[in-house]
Amino acid sequence: MIEKTRVLFLCTGNSARSQMAEGLLRAFDPDRFEVFSAGTIASFVRPQSIAVMKEIGIDISGHKSKSVDQFLADEFDYVITVCDNANQRCPIFPGPARRLHWSIDDPVDSGSESEPLAAFRRARDELQQRIRKFIQET
Helix, strand or coil: CCEEEEEEEECCCCCHHHHHHHHHHHCCCCCHHHHEEEECCCCCCCCCHHHHHHHHHCCCCCCCCCHHHHHHCCCCCCEEECHHHHHHHHHEEEEECCCCCCCCCCCCCCCCCCCCCCCHHHHHHHHHHHHHHHHHHH
C-alpha cells in the first residue's frame, strides 16, 4: 500500500477557505492525499462555503471546524496556509512538513449585499486552480 501525502490546510476560523480547500483536494485526488483542515481558532463551517461547494458537486456539509491545536503532534508533508493571518500564526509541526502560503481573499469580508455568494465563489475558484496546480507538481 502506498502511503498518502498528508496535507493540512490552515486558516483563521476554519470556516470557509480551509474547509473548501480540504473538500477540493479530497475530491480531486483521494488516492494520493490524506487531507485535513484547521483554524488558528475553531468556529463553524459557513453555510455559504457549503453552498458554493455543492454547486460544483462537492459535499462539505459534514465538515466540522477544528482548532490547529488538535494537530500539533501530527506529522504532515505539507501545511498550506490560505490566509495571511494564519500564515503569521502558523505553529511549527514535527517532521518534514513543507510550508506553503496561498493568500486567498477572505470571502466573509469581501461579500456584497446584492450577491452574497460571489466572494465565496471567487475564493473557491482560486483554490481550485491552486489545488489543481499543486496536484500536478506534487
